[in-house]
Amino acid sequence: MDIVLIRHPAVDVEEGVCYGHSDVALADAPEASAAALAVRLATLQVPAPRVLLSSPLTRCASVAAALAANFGCAYSCDDSLKEMDFGTWELQRWNDIDRALIDAWANDFEGARAHGGESVEQFVSRVRTWFDALQQTRELSPAYVVTHAGVMRVIAATVLGLPVERCLKWSLDMSGCVWLRRDDVTHDWSMVRWNA
Structure with a gap:
């Protein structure tokens, strides 16, 4: 089974702005x-x-639709593939968010919800539930998944058996691709490419 995760291209948002769950336009x-x-x-x-x-957010779905037309295959969107919901922090500059709230989040990385959106634990659970279901449908392979950096890191951490926090440090460019492969006999996953 081959799954290729594709991060959406650059967005038309100022650098330093939190836009996780928000539906923002692409730059190109x-x-x-x-x-x-x-x-x-x-x-x-x-x-x-x-x-x-694909994530249903425009920055992913519009690229997925164009790729599907290019490859002559079907595409569908799933809310489970959206980026993490940062609640009241959405579309705020990271530097403008109360530092004490960010520190509280860092001190309880998995459970904190100071922003009122999803906790990391809730986000990880959402993505892993989707990924578990995907693994049961062999007829979808190879599948391309146009999504967000957070989703891609959760899936990579899951298949590699690593804590999500560790994968946060790995560079992942806009339009970066992660190619994962599962052996259909052993069901072991391997990473063929990261940030290709």
Whole structure:
């Protein structure tokens, strides 16, 4: 089973703004981004997708639709693939958020919800539930999943048996791709590419 996770391209948001669950526009046309991604994936010899799955947020869904048209396959959106909900911090500059609240979050990384949105624990549970269901449907392989950095890190941590916090330190560019493969006999996962 092959799953290729694709981070959405750059967004039209000022640097330093928290936009996790918010529906923000892409900086460039989704068709151009999808064409560039298709070329890169072909260069990496990633198998063409049987299906494209996506976060419903515009920055992902518009690219997924363009990729699906390029590959001639179906695509669908799932709320489980949205980025973490940062509640009242959404669309706020990180530097403008009360430092005490950010420190409290850091001190209880998994459980804190000072922003009123999702805790990391809730977010991880949402993504892992989706991923567990995906693994039961072999006919979807290879699948491309257009989503967000947080979702990609949770899935990578899950398949590699690592704490999510550890994967937060790994660089993941806009339009970065993560190729994961599961052995259909042993059911062991491996990472073929990170941030390709």
